[in-house]
Amino acid sequence: MAKIVIPDSAHAALNELRTADIVVGIPSYNNARTIGHVVQAAHAGLLKYFPQFTAVIVNSDGGSSDGTRDVVLSASMQDARLLMLSTPVKPVNRLSVPYHGIPGKGSAFRLIFQIASNLGAKACAVVDSDLRSITPEWIDLLLRPVVHAEYDFVAPYYHRHKYDGTITNSIVYPLTRALYGHRLRQPIGGDFGVSQRLLRRYLERDDWETDVARYGIDIWMTTVAVAEGFRVCQSFLGAKLHDAKDPGSDLSAMLQQVVGSVFTLMQEYEPAWSLISGSQDIDLFGFRYDVGLDPIEVNxxxxxxxxxxxxxxxxxxxxxxxxxxxxxxxxxxxxxxxxxxxxxxxxxxxxxxxxxxxxxxxxxxxxxxxxxxxxxxxxxxxxxxxxxxxxxxxxxxxxxxxxxxxxxxxxxxxxxxxxxxxxxxxxxxxxxxxxxxxxxxxxxxxxx
Amino acid sequence: MIRTLQEVLERVIARFYTQITTYLPPLIVAVAILVVAFLFAKFCQWLLTRLFKGAGFDRFLRETGISSVVDDSGHLHAVSIAASCVFWLVFAGGVLSALSVFDTKLTTQFVETAVFLFPKVVTAGAIVLAGIWLGRYFGRAILVWAHNEAIPHARRIAAGVRALVVCIAIVAASDTLGFAPNVFLAAFIIVVGGAALAASLAVGLGGRQTVQRFMEEDTRHATEPEEPLWRHL
Structure with missing residues (x-):
């Protein structure tokens, strides 16, 4: 398998950092408007909940032209307004790196995972760059099960509007659940926590240059984790409020990539799913509460x-x-x-x-x-x-x-x-x- | 009178005898060759069927999806078809061998033409089959694309693409066979050129306002982002 190329600029930074305990990855493409908030939330989450760990925030960018990378590096932490119960002993570093190869979310994730692996990170979380509802607690909820409870994969659990996440509700969740017997409610949620062991398994696979490089990445990560017997759990993150998908993006292509990935993985994991009947609950972390949701108009x-x-x-x-x-x-x-x-x-x-x-x-x-x-x-x-x-x-x-x-x-x-x-x-x-x-x-x- | 009749009769008998002695042995040999060729062809057909059926070739084709590439129903009996092809190939070889036994000008010419044309016919057949398959492939892809892009008359567009690809294949096949290549090429150019001209005229005369509306709509869409149906993921 062709190994992903880490840009020279990132190499210098990685050589300086040498190791990190935790990596938080944020894939982006023209998200200057929203990514500042996501970076701040991640930064605050790391300082607040993991003060004793060396952490790096990695932004993997697909060639944004709106200054997304500048926002990532310059987003300031309003430390004075943040109440810390413990004093952070290790700094949180930030890195913004352009990825190369097939344009898409999967390629961005691949670079994040490669950097996390090179740094020897014990845990890695990835969050979307268009989130409006992310809070520092998300970082804790996605990473704590990995760092302290030896889970390998933490999937998100959100409250969403009834008309939001329709691919999830009508195809991906029911099908994945029936196939692999795990009730993972948001298998393509987009925000995950991953252990070092699972990270290495992802990187050694050779299907990165398929639909996985694009929208197929989320279901691919979930399926590999459940089908190969990694320890999986869910974390309740509250509401998922994010920017509407790019209106120019092609629904058909999105559906093709997500469903195509599910079907392709069905072939690989046939021995795993063909014998399973019924399904079981998955551990759910976090305190569940009701939240108000943005209304969604449908035509x-x-x-x-x-x-x-x-x-x-x-x-x-x-x-x-x-x-x-x-x-x-x-x-x-x-x-x-x-x-x-x-x-x-x-x-x-x-x-x-x-x-x-x-x-x-x-x-x-x-x-x-x-x-x-x-x-x-x-x-x-x-x-x-x-x-x-x-x-x-x-x-x-x-x-x-x-x-x-x-x-x-x-x-x-x-x-x-x-x-x-x-x-x-x-x-x-x-x-x-x-x-x-x-x-x-x-x-x-x-x-x- | 009787003598004349006797001479005529003798000549007829002699000619008949000569013809029999000339053509009967080759005829017997030709029939023997045909029988042997038929039996050998049948044997080859049986052997091929046994060999491939034992190896589960049809199942392999079905499971890999190759059979559905050729046959939409996905129930293609490739082994039977291949075995039949081998049968007819061997038997046709036998027929040509049997004909060549007569060693006449006509049979020699026929055999030579058949041998000379055979590879070309096979190539032309392959081109037409490939054209049909490609036409179907592109037709379906265009149909689904046109539907998802909300382009009107998706089926007609797909049918047009299919016909165009098959036409190109026929032109290429006729060129390979050397069978009226200029006629086919000219017909092809006339059809494609005519279609382009007709479309231009139709748009120019009848659909000017529609095109104008379409372009205005397009410009408006470019400036104002389209409202999404819903958020999907």
């Missing part, structure tokens, strides 16, 4: 039009991936878009659809990029259905809806295993489907 009409157009235009592509029964139901749904109030994509249909896409990806029934991009209108349809369904629901009720979807994923997993292994004809079609209500009821009983 339902546009979504339904997009879904209907997809049904009209992409059928010839879906025919290669989906079963005739699934296609037939999608046809009926296209007609149902005429009355938005009653438009609804059932959980079972959605789960079947995702499983069939996963199998088509596995069996390369058509070009993988085209296959994944063709999922976009179906995903938009599913989000529209979710919006209609949860319009008047409270946050706990919406959580219950997501939980029900997860249970459906788990109940139909035997069907996925059968299809994946090529015995589509023998896929148990009725048994698990009939078992869904019992499965859901049994899980609810256990939780009570």
């Amino acid at each position: 339902l009409e546009r979504m339904l039009v997009n879904f209907r157009r997809g049904c009209e235009e992409l059928k010839e592509v879906w025919q290669l991936a989906l079963s005739p029964e699934t296609l037939e139901q999608i046809d009926l749904l296209a007609a149902a878009t005429a009355s938005p109030a009653t438009f609804h994509i059932e959980d079972e249909l959605w789960v079947r659809l995702i499983f069939e896409f996963a199998c088509a990806h596995h069996k390369r029934r058509l070009d993988r990029g085209t296959l994944l991009r063709s999922l976009t209108p179906l995903y938009i349809g599913r989000v529209a259905s979710f919006v209609i369904e949860t319009r008047d629901l409270t946050a706990p009720e919406v959580d219950q809806r997501v939980e029900n979807l997860c249970l459906t994923f788990e109940a139909l997993k035997p069907r996925l295993v059968a299809q994946w292994k090529g015995s589509a004809g023998q896929a148990p079609r009725t048994a698990p489907e009939a078992a869904i209500p019992q499965h859901v009821a049994a899980q609810k009983e256990l939780e009570v």
Whole structure:
């Protein structure tokens, strides 16, 4: 595997630092407006909660033209206003380094991990550069389980608006949970804590130059951690308030990279997931509290039009991936878009659809990029259905809806295993489907 | 009179005898060659089927996705097809050998032409197949891209791309075969040029206002960022 190149400017700084106990990484690209706050929060968190550790804040930048790197290096810590219960004995250093290679979040993470590894850091945390809700406590919550409780991977747990994180809620969380049996609520949250052991495992892998280099990085980190048996936990971070995604960014490409990474990793970890049934809770650190969230406006009409157009235009592509029964139901749904109030994509249909896409990806029934991009209108349809369904629901009720979807994923997993292994004809079609209500009821009983 | 008739009859019998002695042995040999070639071809077909089926070749193609590249249904029986190809190849070789036994001007010319054209036919066939496959590949990719970019008439655009790629393949194949290459090339240029001209005229005459609106919209979009549908991740 080609080793990542650390720029010369960073080499000099690393030689001077030589070692560090903790590294906090912040990937960025034109985030001058928000990154100052993130750096300050990280700096304060390190001073406040890890005063006895040598720490470095590393900004890995993708060639920003708005002065992001200058902001990182100049963001001042208002020490006078910060109440420290213990006096920091070690300074917090800052480093802003441009990364090279495929532009994307994954490439930025790779440089951060490489620097952390070179410095021999015991723990590394990464946080997004567009966060508005980050506080110094986030650094403690992401690093303490690694530093003091020997966890290898700390995933975030946030409160998010019901229409925020729709890829997470409709695909990535339920699918990852059903596959690997871990209830990691935010597998692509973007803010993580990682141990030295796991860091080295990430760096020795040779798939950095795939979708992992871009938006696939978050699910890749989570999946490697859970599938390879590293100790994982979650930390409650409160609300995740961040800048809206770049409007110019392509939803289809984002979906392709995230879902493509999940499907590709399914292939690698088939022995790990094919034998797992059900799921288990993961340790959750931090004090849970309710928070106010930014409202999110959705354009339902546009979504339904997009879904209907997809049904009209992409059928010839879906025919290669989906079963005739699934296609037939999608046809009926296209007609149902005429009355938005009653438009609804059932959980079972959605789960079947995702499983069939996963199998088509596995069996390369058509070009993988085209296959994944063709999922976009179906995903938009599913989000529209979710919006209609949860319009008047409270946050706990919406959580219950997501939980029900997860249970459906788990109940139909035997069907996925059968299809994946090529015995589509023998896929148990009725048994698990009939078992869904019992499965859901049994899980609810256990939780009570 | 009787003598004349006798002479005619004798000449006919002699010519018939000569023809039989000239053509019967090669005919018998040709039939024998055909029978042997048929049996050998069948044997090759059987052997190939056994060998590849035993090695799970179809399963390998299915699992690696290669079969679905060629056949949309993903149920391509590659072993049967390859075995049939080998059968017909061996049998065609037998037919040509049988024909060459007659050693006449016509058969020699036929055999020579067949041998000379064979590689070209195979190449042309491969070009057309590749064109069809590429056309489908690009057609699907364009279709999905056009849909996701909300470009109107995505299916027509995809069909156009597909047809264009297949046309290019046919032109290339005809050029390889030396079969009216100029006609195909000219037809191709006329079609593509005509389509471009028609599109230009259509846009110029009928869609001027639409284009103007589109460009204004585009400029507006460039200055005002589009409102996202929602935040995804």
